Amino acid sequence: MTKDVIALTQRMPDPWAMLAGLLSGGPDKLVDTAGEGAVVRLCDGEGRPLVSVEAPLFVQVPGEAERLLGTTPPPVPYWWTEARATTGVEEAERLAGTCAARLAALADGSAWPPEATRSLAVVETDGLSVAPEPAAAHPAVDVLTDKVAVVIQDRPVVAMTAWLSDAFRAAATAELGLQVVTAPGATLSPAVRESLSTWPCRWVVRDERDGYYDGLTGAVLRWHDGMFAPVPSPEATADDPRTPVAAAYQDVTPAAGRQLAVTFRTVHPADEHLVLGGALESIWRELTGRPPAGWGTAEPANLPWSPRQLTDLARDRAPEPTWVVVVGNPERPGLATVRVSRTKAGVEEDVTLMFGYAPGEAPPVDALPRAAELLATRHRLQSMLVQLRKARRDLAVPPRFEGPGVPVAFVLGAEEVSGFPDDRARNTPLAEPPVPLGPQTRPALYYPFPGDPSDLSVWQDFEHLMRHLKGA
Structure with a gap:
């Protein structure tokens, strides 16, 4: 799973703080840029990205860290700096956490999530490499097929971040759907919901009982032919393509609000x-x-x-x-x-x-x-x-x-x-x-x-x- 780690700091991370963060994997790690210089990436020996760090965002609006992360930031205004680790590489996740922890320590702030940012030490990555990126891959995309781009999110609230917004645009330009995979406890920001309600875009929720299901419709899903698609019901016909609904989707308590x-x-x-x-x-x-x-x-x-x-x-x-x-x-x-x-x-x-x-x-x-x-x-x-x-x-x-x-x-x-x-x-x-x-x-x-x-x-x-x- 990808790992998003965020530094929330009272001061803008200066070049020295950014350099200290970028040296989290040691001085021999390769550094390059993407997104017209707005994203800096730590790479393995072959130049493939381990961690991508976005340019700091100056937040002047109260309540956003509480709404999207469930954490308390420094007083407004503050700086929001995101680091995103490569999918499925444990050392990359630790590297992102150390990078954010160093930024928080040097620019007077905190990092989210706390458990990912407990160490300032150099992360050992000798000999580590990652799989080659597909030619059309986007920094935020974890799986790319000829039908969809898949993004794995581990945030409490899946928001329309700059990462995700760029992924939507890239997928649309390539005439692909975007499918977002989350843990069962995640929610969506209303800003994301509409974008995921058109086929073949989907909100894919991992579930212990049914494997995967669509978080907006409840349809049980499976990975089939290069995308997450509904599992046909045994009673389904060509005229009635019904699909089973996940038990977790139906297990609800009526909202009081x-x-x-x-x-x-x-x-x-x-x-x-x-x-x-x-x-x-x-x-x-x-x-x-x-x-x-x-x-x-x-x-x-x-x-x-x-x-x-x-x-x-x-x-x-x-x-x-x-x-x-x-x-x-x-x-x-x-x-x-x-x-x-x-x-x-x-x-x-x-x-x-x-x-x-x-x-x-x-x-x-x-x-x-x-x-x-x-x-x-x-x-x-x-x-x-x-x-x-x-x-x-x-x-x-x-x-x-x-x-x-x-x-x-x-x-x-x-x-x-x-x-x-x-x-x-x-x-x-x-x-x-x-x-x-x-x-x-x-x-x-x-x-x-x-x-x-x-x-x-x-x-x-x-x-x-x-x-x-x-x-x-």
Whole structure:
């Protein structure tokens, strides 16, 4: 298994500290760079990497080490330096641990996990070599076939780190799926879940009873024909390709918390005065009383929240799309992913946002109409769907069954409402009429639903509304 070891330090590791870390395997170890110099690698005698060390990341957002590692870092701001050992080489794992321990000692900090960083001594690696890398291998990829790239993760929370984000991009460029293998106790960050929900990408969970299973669907898996694939059920047919569900996936205790999930899209004219992120900040303030805490192009989110900096990044990357993650303060778990795309309609922001609530905390459902009106009147809202479900307050995705969300509200922007013939958007089959938002002459429409997370029949009402709006 690969080993990720992280140094969390009050000071940026200076060149001498980095050199001390890189000499963990002795002065005869080869050193090279990758990722345009952003990754330094310790190599064996043949030049194959034993340990890869990323450039230090300056984290200015509170709560990220606690959320992703379950550990307490130095006070914000601090430096986050990752070392990743080569798969299945015990000495490489020890080497990564010693490298991180030396960085922590010299730059005033700590290292995670503690058990991997107990020694500062040189790791004996004489005669050690590793298997040749496939020609198309990525530093974060552990197994590469003609169908998928496999990444083995040993973190408590599988996050969309720079390592994993690069692996997703490399796999997509090579037209491969990405499959992430974890231990049973691991969870996913919401930022990773969507990327692993499309075939042949998978979250593969090791299990004592069933071997492997898909952490998002429960399907029992096996390694077959160069990828992890579902095991066919004895009752499966060509028309009914069912597969057994792992017992561990079904062994659940109903979550006591709640999650409020909001997905929306805004469309802006592409002009030099455009500032992105305003819609997300508006709804975040309306639902929590505070703006987002931070953002970044990967996890951990390391930058203080700044719509202007987000806009500058998206403008620099245009016409290519920009993906970022946005997080809230630790007191109110919140996370959003934002995808900015340049289209014929203008500049589109696709946002998925969620907040977590404990059993004694009431999700702010009453604030939704006002939040929707702000987006519709000030931020060119196209559409929005709000769901409520029983799930963990910390937003982490477990490898167990979690019930789906239930619609609380659907919103159509003013431009979309005006595009429907007659009064189709106003006269619907729902029990409650839509609530107009904004100017009476050109309103957006807010369609409320009961919002009981135990009543999945609400989805039938939502489907009836969609069919009605489409004219079916």
